[in-house]
Amino acid sequence: MPQQPVDPEAYHQSVERINEIFGSMMVTVDELVGHRCPYKNRFDQCTAAFGCRNQRKAREPGQLKVCGADDKLDYRSAWQDG
């Protein structure tokens, strides 16, 4: 037996809930990027695929490099396109 059809109105309400959550996240992004690099994860590791002067040696082999930025200076000037 196939899936029951989805009610478009109920689907719209679901999309609105997603938009509400994501919209609130974007407000946080705006606040955050003023001082913390968006590539820096919760373990203070750098997830960028490019070079940055703030990258430090990984804690363990095979791990991501550690971000050495202090979250106070403008990190963007440290980004390189390499």
Added chain:
Amino acid sequence: MPELNDVENQFIRQEIAEFVERPEEKERLITLFARVTPRMQQIAAALIEGENTEVDRLTRAALDDKVPALEVMDEGLIAGMGIVGIKFRENYIFVPEVLACARAMKAGMAHIEPILSASGIQPLGKVIMGTVKGDLHDIGKNLCIMMLRGTGFEVIDLGVDTAPDDFIDAVEEHQPDLLGMSALLTTTMPNMGKTIDAFIDAGLRDNVKIMVGGAPVTQEFADDMGADGYGKDAMACVSLAKDLLGVSARAPAAG
């Protein structure tokens, strides 16, 4: 009134106890997760952990067992994303973790989309997104993609360092309504204009609307290089995409 112990999934219980501080949010989440099935709690937990293969597997299994698609979407995926949003707002997690959760959500939605389509609910439009040649910065693009998908657009992500010919090939293959280009560096920003010129040379410029964005990009620059629109951030990108396609906030549905 349900209590935290009424939530069966231990991981979800811990997440609520550890990361949700506002009493009204805690109450709302306990009420929600105490009501939803353990199976949906499991999907939410996998999404919060950013485990896209697990979300993929659990979502497919639930739908195979005839759990209604909207139940999976609302009580599994969106319910989990609600906790992700709170953890992000309170700085327990950051942008890379949010994007991992968004990828997990996409993995689940991939199984729901055919059911939506069969119900006559079509995407708002098809968008190709990529960072231009020479540029490896992808966070802004990825946030735009997350927002576009959340709004109901189908998005094909070409990734970073995308050459003009790759954009052209993708447009010819996928026939999108929109093409989005991003650049973070002033040195790579001109490659947006070169890509637009390549579309003109290939006789394809009228086949697709082109929007651009990225930290150094301005409306004036977008106008000068002949883009159809400029978005300063992910929210603006969604508004622009809707404007360019002439869709209203509640439009999509009936296809």
